[in-house]
Amino acid sequence: MDLLIVLGALAFLMLVAYRGYSVILFAPIAALGAVLLTDPSLVPPMFSSVFMEKMVGFIKNYFPVFMLGAVFGKVIELSGFSKSIVAAVIGVLGRDRAVLSIVIVCAILTYGGVSLFVVVFAVYPFAAEMFRAGDIPKRLIPATIALGAFSFTMDALPGTPQIQNIIPTTFFNTTTWAAPVLGIIGSIFVLVVGLTYIESRRKAAQRRGEGYGTELLNEPEPFEDKDLPNPWIAMLPLVVVGIANFVLTFVIPRAYGARHEITLGSHPIVTQVGSVAAIWAVEGALLLGILAVFVFAWRPVLGRFADGSKAAVAGALLASLNTASEYGFGGVIALLPGFKSVSALLSSIPNPLVNEAVTVTVLAGITGSASGGMSIALATMSDTFIAAAKEANIPLEVFHRVAAMASGGMDTLPHNGAVITLLAVTGLTHRQAYKDVFVITMTKTAAVFVAIGVFYLTGIY
Known part of the structure; x- marks a missing residue:
């Protein structure tokens, strides 16, 4: 019965x-419904002392990253830099390579620190125009954007400032650059397999005589590439974020040490720097990226920054509260008797890295959130993973990369917020476009086990 309550x-x-x-x-x-069915007297204390504590703790750690990422994405949009980057990539690769062009644009923006949701809105108009010009079925646009924005640049590439690569740092005391070789190998696997699949679908549609489609919804206005900023200048803020993140990752621990203490009156404030250094590095990098946009495009940004920043902060609040609520839910569920059965089942997987990968990706799939599922998994089982790492002599950097990549595996099931947003923006339904998105999801999941296999075969990470 306890297990049924948790599963319910x-x-x-x-x-x-x-x-x-x-x-x-x-x-x-x-969460509280499950507590009610287990022991009604525990509902108030579990809400106040577990759910809210977990939820607020998540916001305390990660809301600044959500907010700065959203603001950075918005100023990149307001400055015209995102349009300039898209136009430049299309100009280099050619409009006949629509799939590759859109994947690369999404990858550049995501790895540069732009929020996944912002990338969807920014890239869709260009994708629609290129697919329409190439007579490629519109139903392939969601899978193409998902491959570029929701996969390897989100969690596999070392140093990516996306939240999925930041969360493991607080549990394993690692940096966002953990296990770079495994991350690059996983990224190549996802990119090659994903591109091969989408191209095969495009060619199959071409052989059948299927074109872009008719009677479609939410078709954007044609893109005008006039008066755009210089693409090299447009790229500079993204480069600033990447370089600053790399430098600050190493500078912050040296500047503050492993433990920093401030004494204000009789109340010392102690910070364990190891668990927050990576977060500080990303926050500092995003701040410098925002400043870089203002330096190079202050005129177009400043005039619309008031409304734009409000929209960005509202989006960041919604995204962070969604994830924090899932984190609170996981904290409550983890304390119920039924979860012990789930933990025992997952713990029965003997290999520690496979155990972690399966645990994280299953919970990410259930919650429909990479960050939410990973947060639940690591909050409840990180001590077990750390103990297993010590026993098996596996570096925690490997556990970091496996957790991050696994979170981006089965997270994009039909109820995932990013998938729902992507389909809504493109004017398509699950019936029309989700099958191809699911193949990208399976590719991301397989990449985790490819990385694990490479580590065990070669020992490199």
């Missing part, structure tokens, strides 16, 4: 997310 809570949350209801509202309902 997970199924309920997945269902309401799939139907489009707010996770912020229904995550506590699902």
Whole structure:
């Protein structure tokens, strides 16, 4: 019965997310409903002392990253830099390489620190125009954007400033550059397999005589590439974020040490720098990136920054609260008797890296969130993973990279917020376009086990 309560809570949350209801509202309902069925007297204390503590703790650690990432993406958009980068890539690769061009543009923007959701809105108009000109089925646009923005640049490439690569740093005391070789190998696997699949689908549609499509929804206006900023200048803020993140990752621990203490009156404030250094590095990098945009494009940005920043902060609040609610949900579920059965089942996988990969990707799939599922998994089982790493003599950097990549595996199931947003923006339905997105999802999942296999075969990471 205890196991059924836990599974019922997970199924309920997945269902309401799939139907489009707010996770912020229904995550506590699902969690406390499970507590009610277990022991009604525990509902108030579990809400105040577990759910809210976990939720607030997540926001304390990660909201600045969500906010700065959203603001950075918005100023990149307001400055015209995103359009300039897209036009430049298209100019280099040619409009006949539509799939490759869109994947590369999405990858550049995501790896440069632009939020995944911002990338969807920024790139879709160009993707629609290129696919229409090449008579490529519009239903392949979501899979193409997902490959560029929701996969290897999100969690595999070393140093990526996306939240999925930041969360493991607080549990393993690693940096965002952990296990770079495995990350690059996984990225190449995803890119090659994903491009091969989408191109095969494009050619198959061409042989059948299927074109772009008719009677389509949310078709954007034609793109005008006039008066765009110089693409080399447009790229500079992204380069600033990448370089600053790399430099600050090493400078911050040297400047502050492993433990920093401030004494204000009689109350010392102690910070364990190792668990927050990577977060500080990304936050500092994003701040410098925002400043770089203002330096090179202050006129177009400043005039619309008031409204643009409001929209960016609102989006960051929604995204962070969604994930934090899922984190609180996981914290409650992890304390229920039924979760012990789930943990025992997952723990029965003997290989520690495979155990971690399966645990993270299953929870990411259930919650429909890479960051939410990984947060739940690491919050409940990171001590177990660390102990297993010591016993098997596996560097924690490898556990970091496996967790990050696994979170981006089965997270893009139909109820995933990014998938729902992507389909809504492109004017397509799950029936029309999700099958190809799911293949990208399976490719991301397979890449984790490719990376694990490479580590065990070669020992490199």
